[in-house]
Amino acid sequence: MVNIVKIAFRNLRRYQRRTLLTSMLITLGVVAVLLFLAVSGSFKNMMIGQITDSMLGHLQIHQRGYMAAIDTLPLDRNLDAQQVALVENLLSEHEAVEAFSTRIKLGALFSNYTETTNIRLNGVEPDRELRTVPLLLDRVVQGDKQGLLERGEIVVPELLARGMNVGVGDGVVLVATNRDGSVNGQSFVVRGIVEGVTGPGGRDGFIHIEDARSLLRLEDREVSEIAVRLKDRQQLEQVMAAIGPALEAIRVHPDRPVFEVHAWERLTPFANIARMIDLMTVFIKVMLVAIVLVSIMNVMVMAVYERINEIGTIAAIGTGPGKIHSLFLVEGLLLGVFGTVLGVLLSLVSVLGIGAARISFDFGQQKGLILDPILYPGDIITTALIVVAIAVLGSLHPAWKAAKMDPITALRHV
Amino acid sequence: MAIVEAEGLWKKFIAGDIEVEAIRGIGFSIVPASFVSFIGPSGSGKSTLLNMIGCLDPPTSGRLLVAGQDVTRLGTRDAAAFRGTHIGFIFQDFNLLPVLTVFENIEYPLLMVQNWPVAERRARVEKMLAAVGMSDQGHKFPHQISGGQKQRVAVARALVTRAELVLADEPTANLDRDTAQRIITLMKTMRDEFGTTFIFSTHDSKIVSNAEVVFTLEDGRLAASHHSGEAHA
Numbered sequence: 001m002v003n004i005v006k007i008a009f010r011n012l013r014r015y016q017r018r019t020l021l022t023s024m025l026i027t028l029g030v031v032a033v034l035l036f037l038a039v040s041g042s043f044k045n046m047m048i049g050q051i052t053d054s055m056l057g058h059l060q061i062h063q064r065g066y067m068a069a070i071d072t073l074p075l076d077r078n079l080d081a082q083q084v085a086l087v088e089n090l091l092s093e094h095e096a097v098e099a100f101s102t103r104i105k106l107g108a109l110f111s112n113y114t115e116t117t118n119i120r121l122n123g124v125e126p127d128r129e130l131r132t133v134p135l136l137l138d139r140v141v142q143g144d145k146q147g148l149l150e151r152g153e154i155v156v157p158e159l160l161a162r163g164m165n166v167g168v169g170d171g172v173v174l175v176a177t178n179r180d181g182s183v184n185g186q187s188f189v190v191r192g193i194v195e196g197v198t199g200p201g202g203r204d205g206f207i208h209i210e211d212a213r214s215l216l217r218l219e220d221r222e223v224s225e226i227a228v229r230l231k232d233r234q235q236l237e238q239v240m241a242a243i244g245p246a247l248e249a250i251r252v253h254p255d256r257p258v259f260e261v262h263a264w265e266r267l268t269p270f271a272n273i274a275r276m277i278d279l280m281t282v283f284i285k286v287m288l289v290a291i292v293l294v295s296i297m298n299v300m301v302m303a304v305y306e307r308i309n310e311i312g313t314i315a316a317i318g319t320g321p322g323k324i325h326s327l328f329l330v331e332g333l334l335l336g337v338f339g340t341v342l343g344v345l346l347s348l349v350s351v352l353g354i355g356a357a358r359i360s361f362d363f364g365q366q367k368g369l370i371l372d373p374i375l376y377p378g379d380i381i382t383t384a385l386i387v388v389a390i391a392v393l394g395s396l397h398p399a400w401k402a403a404k405m406d407p408i409t410a411l412r413h414v
Numbered sequence: 415m416a417i418v419e420a421e422g423l424w425k426k427f428i429a430g431d432i433e434v435e436a437i438r439g440i441g442f443s444i445v446p447a448s449f450v451s452f453i454g455p456s457g458s459g460k461s462t463l464l465n466m467i468g469c470l471d472p473p474t475s476g477r478l479l480v481a482g483q484d485v486t487r488l489g490t491r492d493a494a495a496f497r498g499t500h501i502g503f504i505f506q507d508f509n510l511l512p513v514l515t516v517f518e519n520i521e522y523p524l525l526m527v528q529n530w531p532v533a534e535r536r537a538r539v540e541k542m543l544a545a546v547g548m549s550d551q552g553h554k555f556p557h558q559i560s561g562g563q564k565q566r567v568a569v570a571r572a573l574v575t576r577a578e579l580v581l582a583d584e585p586t587a588n589l590d591r592d593t594a595q596r597i598i599t600l601m602k603t604m605r606d607e608f609g610t611t612f613i614f615s616t617h618d619s620k621i622v623s624n625a626e627v628v629f630t631l632e633d634g635r636l637a638a639s640h641h642s643g644e645a646h647a
Contacts, residue, residue, distance in 0.1 A: 003525055003526060004526075007513060007514070010513035011513050013513075309509065310509075310511055310512075313505070313509040313511070314526070315494065316468070317497065317498065317502070317503055317522070317523050317527065317571070317572075318494050318495065318498020318499070318501075318523060318527040318528075319494065319498070319527055320491055320495065320498075320527075321490060321494070407470050408471055411505070411509075
């Protein structure tokens, strides 16, 4: 095998310019794919991080049917105290869970004493909420950022604050319809202004969960949802697989589970963008495959036709078809390996360069996000394996032609 | 026992709708360690016959024994293996591999065909280099040596496996007169030293005059055979 590699290597060196051009083409393809993976991966992770860490959490638990009716924020589909305790026990025991927060979601009338409009609110426990969505405070564009809020305070969405001409420290009134149809009102002081973010709840205001209970006259410690933050987002599937069936098993009726669990991607349209990025990655990889396949096949077909006489000679002196096949396969393999190694090295340097350049971009309301591309070993290995495998695949047919060549015809070739 | 024995050998080609009979019922016998030349005008079937003896092309019918083995119906892989063990080739254009040095070209059949151990392989190649007077040229690549030197290397490559039979198609056609004579002398010396049978297809009168047996082919038939001396055992 060493000798086959030696001969293949020398043949590549013999046609230096062609080898270099083909390798550069493969290198460019590898760099394009790896840079796209690094940059789009960074963008995707950052966006997912923004959405999960400032609003949704990594997963949410509701009473079954709540999500289907979320537009009306139904109070009759809240989790009762006993159900909440069950979930809290389950989550507390799971190692992968970092924090969780209970929320009461409600709709109310928002009045600044001269005008009235609708508002969607989250009643939250400030400390638990900030442990579950630690970037929430970053969305607070005006007001005190030391803790989210106290009882009697409200954090108002930016668009509504602007429309209603409300600022930090102003007094407002919330009026909410209770579950029994009665109406209740309560005064609040504006603690802060929060900017919106894509997804349900992205334009909601915040009040303390006890104020929400008081406003809605809820006597039980019921909640609308439980948002959960994991120590590592990559463990989402594993956690879903663990707690999903456990909660599914709890039923009041044999056909009707009590709970429903949703991962973050089921809760925000941004998941579609993330999926589009994944899809684009697939297309970029397909393009890489095409580039490698075409360039390797082209160069190997040329290699075979340029060396017909040599193939005839080695076949005549007794080289078996298998070895002739191997000679050309290894040549294609070496081309692929050479282009890949060069491509990976260039990509690593480029990723370091982009990281050092601290390129900033905006996403929705988020300004000045820094692009931090990361190349994961898994991506490098996968891309390298694809290129090398395609290089070998591209060499198969030319190598087969060489091995099957009739020695007499080949020797007559000028 | 004859090194090559042919009986009723036929070779037919189909060219479009026409059947061409390149060899027509030839029979002959060649004793080991002889210097044999096939002569005849272009298209008489010399190269076709050499290709059949070299197991590069199977006969259409008849029987052909080479080195005691019936090679009439050998498959592609078996034919390659047989060539690698029993037959050496010398070509008009030398056909050295340009990416290998002189040493590596001679080494090639031992390395890539017969898988010899490294020490024995090197010893054998060095011996062959010395035998063809190229000991100091082993490190050079084919483009760095002359035509005569290339053909010496080709002779060494053909003989390095101790092939019983060497087939040479116009081996002196691309060489000047003096060089051609030196190559013929070299091949005779090799024949004497290793007991190898050399079979030529040639127009070169110098080779013909050195041959102990001359077969004349005309239109695929054996028109004459001339024995001028005894083959060396």
